[in-house]
Amino acid sequence: xxxxxxxxxxxxxxxxxxxxxxxxxxxxxxxxxxxxxxxxxxxxxxxxxxxxxxxxxxxxxxxxxxxxxxxxxxxxxxxxxxxxxxxxxxxxxxxxxxxxxxxxxxxxxxxxxxxxxxxxxxxxxxxxxxxxxxxxxxxxxxxxxxx
Numbered sequence: 001x002x003x004x005x006x007x008x009x010x011x012x013x014x015x016x017x018x019x020x021x022x023x024x025x026x027x028x029x030x031x032x033x034x035x036x037x038x039x040x041x042x043x044x045x046x047x048x049x050x051x052x053x054x055x056x057x058x059x060x061x062x063x064x065x066x067x068x069x070x071x072x073x074x075x076x077x078x079x080x081x082x083x084x085x086x087x088x089x090x091x092x093x094x095x096x097x098x099x100x101x102x103x104x105x106x107x108x109x110x111x112x113x114x115x116x117x118x119x120x121x122x123x124x125x126x127x128x129x130x131x132x133x134x135x136x137x138x139x140x141x142x143x144x145x146x147x
Contacts, residue, residue, distance in 0.1 A: 048103035
């Protein structure tokens, strides 16, 4: 009986190690980059909370933007449709809400371009608001629809 218990313990430990290895590999897996090259996103110095709002009129754009930014290592805490004041915007915009611009460059790179606007709002729970404009088109080297 003890032999079977030891074997079960060894098998369980092996499963845990393989699972941990898989998680580590997923976290450090290369990310697609320009021209088929792979880009590694360096860790940000602290958590950057982002909201993604669809102002493009394209159904599902906020979901795609969310995936792109999460893939780039940002903490997307909410997404949805932009309010009427922001709908129809042509370009992507990043609204800096709490004064901290960490993550702005990463968003610009992940989206393939965006305007940056200082628009403080201490009532927001996010550091940055990303508004996806009508020109939003996920860079083909950064997004795979099967993800």
